[in-house]
Amino acid sequence: MPEVFVGLGSNIEPERHLRWALAALERRFGPVRRSDVYRSPPFGFDGPDFLNLVVAFGATAGIEAIEAALSELESSRGRDGRQRAGSRTLDLDLLLYGARVDARQRLPRADVLRYPFVLVPLADLAPELVHPVTGVAIGAAREAAAAGALELRRVAALDAA
Numbered sequence: 001m002p003e004v005f006v007g008l009g010s011n012i013e014p015e016r017h018l019r020w021a022l023a024a025l026e027r028r029f030g031p032v033r034r035s036d037v038y039r040s041p042p043f044g045f046d047g048p049d050f051l052n053l054v055v056a057f058g059a060t061a062g063i064e065a066i067e068a069a070l071s072e073l074e075s076s077r078g079r080d081g082r083q084r085a086g087s088r089t090l091d092l093d094l095l096l097y098g099a100r101v102d103a104r105q106r107l108p109r110a111d112v113l114r115y116p117f118v119l120v121p122l123a124d125l126a127p128e129l130v131h132p133v134t135g136v137a138i139g140a141a142r143e144a145a146a147a148g149a150l151e152l153r154r155v156a157a158l159d160a161a
Contacts, residue, residue, distance in 0.1 A: 001058045002099075010050065013089070067094055
């Protein structure tokens with residue numbers, strides 16, 4: 001069973017929406033492992049700070065079914081799927097589906113190595129995980145990246161609602 005990694009973020013009532021998302025993900029996919037939670041300023045627009053974390057769980061469904069479930073969860077919290085930038089109640093991104101590499105399905109998601117608010121919590125959760133394209137361990141990628149380019153602050157853990 002492949003391990004799935006999903007990035008979670010919110011900057012509108014983030015504690016409430018992320019707690020709800022954690023509980024919803026566990027109901028849908030079973031137990032999840034989670035990283036620490038990080039606070040960071042928005043990237044590419046002005047707005048409130050985001051809270052971000054990464055979760056992992058065993059894939060009991062295919063990629064399309066997981067993507068559909070994540071989209072449904074976002075929509076249920078008022079997220080407009082067409083919105084690409086700006087504040088949001090809930091952002092759920094499929095980052096990795098095992099070692100699957102698929103450009104059409106955007107796997108692995110480029111954000112994994114591009115943004116500290118994704119890479120840092122992923123490295124907390126799975127530092128030995130090898131990126132399926134680069135062959136570099138996520139923890140080593142974190143060390144090599146300029147993680148200081150975007151200010152991240154670790155915050156208290158969130159419990160599922």
